[in-house]
Amino acid sequence: DDMREGDAGVDKMALARNQADTLQAVTLTYFRVLKSDDMTDSKVAELLPPALEGLAKFAHLINMDTVVDLLDVLKKMLKRVDALPTDAALNCVLTAFQTLEGPGREMQIDQKEYLLPLYNQLPRLVANDSCRDVGLALRCLSAAFLRRREYSDVRVAAFVRRLSSVALHAPPESSAPILAFVRQLLHRYPGISRLLENEQDVVASGRYLPESNDPERCNAFAGSAWELSLT
Structure with a gap:
């Protein structure tokens, strides 16, 4: 034995x-x-x-x-x-x-060097119209914002604005999981809730720059996330 x-x-x-x-x-x-x-x-x-x-x-x-x-x-x-x-x-x-x-x-x-390319890949989800790519993107986003804590509300708000825009132009089978993720972000990061305010109530300087390649320079808080009301 x-x-x-x-x-x-x-x-x-x-x-x-x-x-x-x-x-x-x-x-x-x-x-x-x-x-x-x-x-x-x-x-x-x-x-x-x-x-x-x-x-x-x-x-x-x-x-x-x-x-x-x-x-x-x-x-x-x-x-x-x-x-x-x-x-x-x-x-x-x-x-x-x-x-x-x-x-x-x-x-x-500083994980910004990985957040930047992720931010700039999101518009490709609309062009490719691939549910598999959407699933991959959501895994990246989950790792970036749910499994770790992002301390910049500006970054999170920028991703919410861009994801909302992608969901607006994507087919239902892709937009539904994207919007579900946006809801998770709004719940986890209460500091970005002002994105849901009426446009008239938003106090911010400048304007939102949706084409900016840098989430910290797109001025995401300049205006409400109106895209969410259309999806």
């Missing part, structure tokens, strides 16, 4: 080592895809979404050294995120947030 218990202990250790080795091998494979010099290559473009999806799934398990390398690669990718397919772009953002939720949570990083 003692020998069998000893063998079982060895097996568990071997299993843990094998799992760690497998994770390392899979992660390196994904990294090779992400570090490709030519993202326009058809083979790379085909492999990129599943590679990012896989990294998003395993990001919370990788070690700190790998986290630093991964975030560095993701930052470079996010600088040219508009050139990526929508699903790859959103998975890139999701991978970053998943990484920061896991081992990367100890790193002092």
